[in-house]
Amino acid sequence: MRASRIKITNILGIENREFNGASVEITGVKGAGKSSVLDAIRFALTNRVDRDWVIRQGADEGEILIETDTGVSIDRKARTTKADMIKIKEGNMLQTRPAEYLNDIFTPLQLNPVLFTQMSRQEKNRVILNLVEFPWDINWINEKFGEIPKGVNYEQHVLQVLAEIQSERGVYYTLRQDINSRKLHTNKSIEDIAKTIPQGYQYETWKNYQTGTKYTELEKARHQNGLIEKAQAFVTSYNDKLRALDADRQINLNAAEKSTAEENNQLIITVERLKTQIREAEEKQAGLKNGLDQEIKLIDSQYETAKAKLLADTDVSKEYADKKTTDTTDLEEEIKTAESMRLHLNEYASMVRMQGEAELMQEESDELTRKIQIARELPGQILKDATIPVEGLSVKNGIPYVNGLPISNLSDGQLLDLCVDVSIAKVGGLQIILIDKAEGLDTKSRKALYKKCKDKGLQLIATRVTDSEELEVVEL
Numbered sequence: 001m002r003a004s005r006i007k008i009t010n011i012l013g014i015e016n017r018e019f020n021g022a023s024v025e026i027t028g029v030k031g032a033g034k035s036s037v038l039d040a041i042r043f044a045l046t047n048r049v050d051r052d053w054v055i056r057q058g059a060d061e062g063e064i065l066i067e068t069d070t071g072v073s074i075d076r077k078a079r080t081t082k083a084d085m086i087k088i089k090e091g092n093m094l095q096t097r098p099a100e101y102l103n104d105i106f107t108p109l110q111l112n113p114v115l116f117t118q119m120s121r122q123e124k125n126r127v128i129l130n131l132v133e134f135p136w137d138i139n140w141i142n143e144k145f146g147e148i149p150k151g152v153n154y155e156q157h158v159l160q161v162l163a164e165i166q167s168e169r170g171v172y173y174t175l176r177q178d179i180n181s182r183k184l185h186t187n188k189s190i191e192d193i194a195k196t197i198p199q200g201y202q203y204e205t206w207k208n209y210q211t212g213t214k215y216t217e218l219e220k221a222r223h224q225n226g227l228i229e230k231a232q233a234f235v236t237s238y239n240d241k242l243r244a245l246d247a248d249r250q251i252n253l254n255a256a257e258k259s260t261a262e263e264n265n266q267l268i269i270t271v272e273r274l275k276t277q278i279r280e281a282e283e284k285q286a287g288l289k290n291g292l293d294q295e296i297k298l299i300d301s302q303y304e305t306a307k308a309k310l311l312a313d314t315d316v317s318k319e320y321a322d323k324k325t326t327d328t329t330d331l332e333e334e335i336k337t338a339e340s341m342r343l344h345l346n347e348y349a350s351m352v353r354m355q356g357e358a359e360l361m362q363e364e365s366d367e368l369t370r371k372i373q374i375a376r377e378l379p380g381q382i383l384k385d386a387t388i389p390v391e392g393l394s395v396k397n398g399i400p401y402v403n404g405l406p407i408s409n410l411s412d413g414q415l416l417d418l419c420v421d422v423s424i425a426k427v428g429g430l431q432i433i434l435i436d437k438a439e440g441l442d443t444k445s446r447k448a449l450y451k452k453c454k455d456k457g458l459q460l461i462a463t464r465v466t467d468s469e470e471l472e473v474v475e476l
Contacts, residue, residue: 001068001069001070001072001105001429001430001431002021002068002069002430002431002432002457002458002459003019003021003066003067003068003069003430003432003459004020004021004067004068004069005018005019005020005021005065005066005067006018006019006041006064006065006066006067007019007063007064007065008037008040008063008064009062009063009064009065010055010056010059010061010062010063011036011040011043011054011055011056011062011063011064011078012036012039012040012043012049012051012053012054012056012062013033013036013056013057014033014036014037014040014056015056017037019037019461019473021069021459022459022475022476023450023453023454023458023459023460023461023475023476024460024461024462024473024474024475024476025438025450025460025462025463025464025473025474025476026461026462026463026464026471026472026473026474027463027464027465027466027468027471027472027474028465028466028468028469028470028471028472029465029466029467029468029469030465032469032470032471033471034436034463034464034465034471035436035437035463037461037463038111038112038434038436038461038463039051040064041064041066041111041432041434041461042111042112042434043064043076043078044064044065044066044074044076045066045074045102045106045111045430046102046111047076047084047086047099054078055078055079055080060079060080060081061077061078061079061080062077062078062079063075063076063077063078064076068430070090071090071091072088072089072090072105073087073088073089074086074088074102075087075088075089086098088101088102104429105429105430106429106430106432107131107422107429108127109127109131109418109419109422110419110422110430110432110433110434111434112434112436113415113416113419113420113433113434113435114416114435114436114437114438114440115436116415116419117412117415117416121407121408124407124408124415125160125398125399125400125407125408126156126157126160128393128400128407128418129156129157129159129160129395129398129400130157131390131393131422132157132159132382132383132386132393132395133386134158134382134386136158138154141154141161144374144378145165145371145374145375146371149165149170149171149172149371150171151164151170151171152164152165152170152171157398158382159379159382159395159398160398161398162375162376162378162379162382162398163375163379163397163398163399164398165371165372165375166372166373166375166376166397167397170372172368172371172372172375173368173372175368176364176365176368176369176372179361179364179365179368180361180365182361183358183361183362183365186354186357186358186361187358189351189354190351190354190355190358193347193348193350193351193354194351196344196347197344197347197348197351198341198344201341201344201348202341203345203348203349203352205341206338206341206342206344206345207342207345209338209341209342211335211338211339211342214331214334214335214338215335217331218328218331218332218335221326221328221331222328224325224326225325225326225328228321228323228324228325229325231321232321234321235321238310241310242307242310245303245306245307245310248303249299249300249303252299253296253299256292256295256296256299260288260292263288264285264288267285267288379395379396379398383395390402390418390421390422391421392404402414402418412440412441412445413441413445413448413449416435416441416445416449417449417452419433420433420449420452420453420456420458431457431458431459432458432459432460432461433453433458433459433460433461434461434462435449435460435461435462435463436462436463437463437464437465438462438463438464439464439465439466446464450462450476454476460476462476
């Protein structure tokens with residue numbers, strides 16, 4: 001769709017000027033009104049103008065009319081006493097939503113491609129990405145990721161949004177780094193603990209091991225063994241003990257007899273020497289015999305008592321003497337092992353807890369990796385299904401490329417070529433390009449641009465500063 005007629009009346013200092021559908025270059029000195037023509041056309045299509053006065057001074061109303069070779073007419077009026085007005089007809093049909101209709105028939109690049117060459121890298125990328133038509137909203141993001149990722153500028157194009165989500169500076173990536181770092185530290189702690197725990201450690205066994213009960217069992221066995229060993233030793237030494245008792249008895253008897261004999265001899269001597277004391281000595285001799293009898297009886301009684309006690313002890317010992325002692329080696333070793341193993345209970349429990357934490361962190365990390373991968377794969381799916389306005393346009397990590405080169409690496413001439421390609425991409429759109437201040441291009445680039453527009457069937461309206469005092473319009 002080409003403009004077959006453009007009529008400007010009382011707009012931006014232009015009293016009355018009309019153009020047909022030809023491509024033209026408007027030349028003249030600065031201030032001659034060249035840019036006003038382009039600004040007026042932009043005003044007709046966008047209702048925006050960067051000037052304080054739209055209506056030419058002295059007039060009450062300004063109008064710009066654009067008619068196309070397909071029967072579309074765009075009639076915009078600026079009025080001082082009434083509200084501004086726009087009327088768009090397609091044949092005999094009046095468009096009820098003019099702003100939406102205009103957005104569908106041209107792209108911003110068409111109206112000022114030279115300004116596009118002067119934009120920052122970020123602005124250029126944003127403009128190009130906005131040409132990739134793909135319907136999306138926050139719900140679409142939520143559906144793909146199960147949430148709305150934080151730290152992302154959702155005012156951008158969806159491809160830039162996805163680039164931020166999967167970026168190394170993005171929330172998912174940094175969060176995954178933090179989780180992996182904590183997981184690495186946890187696994188190192190698990191390894192350190194594992195080195196201190198015996199291989200095949202049975203946590204539940206040693207946790208539930210009844211040390212007190214086992215100690216009671218061990219002490220009981222030891223006590224039983226002690227009785228048995230004591231009894232066996234007592235029985236073995238019975239004869240020795242009996243001989244010792246007999247020896248003690250005989251020694252005591254011998255001592256008693258010797259003592260008596262010695263004293264008796266002394267008394268005999270005394271009797272011989274002391275005749276006068278014979279009666280007394282004889283009486284004392286008789287008393288000594290009686291004392292000896294009593295002492296013998298006492299010694300025999302003590303002997304019989306000790307012997308009876310020995311026999312009684314022997315009878316008790318016989319109860320245990322025939323029994324075998326219990327081997328407590330295994331029980332002692334078991335308790336020793338249990339005590340050693342129970343020292344590791346807290347460490348083992350900590351290791352198990354950390355293993356669980358590490359597994360959860362791994363799951364979180366895997367989920368973040370999955371979401372990052374989604375953000376990396378979605379652009380390919382979007383570009384596969386979306387309307388791509390320019391041949392050779394691709395997007396990597398949210399950055400647009402044309403024929404393998406990022407937009408920021410294109411020369412001004414290549415950027416203008418890109419604008420031309422974008423202009424013809426909209427099927428049924430208004431095939432017009434406005435180039436203001438074409439003198440900023442070198443002669444070769446300018447001529448190549450004009451030729452490309454002509455070859456592509458585009459209507460080009462360009463302005464260029466010259467030394468001519470008159471405003472000149474030259475068909476290209």
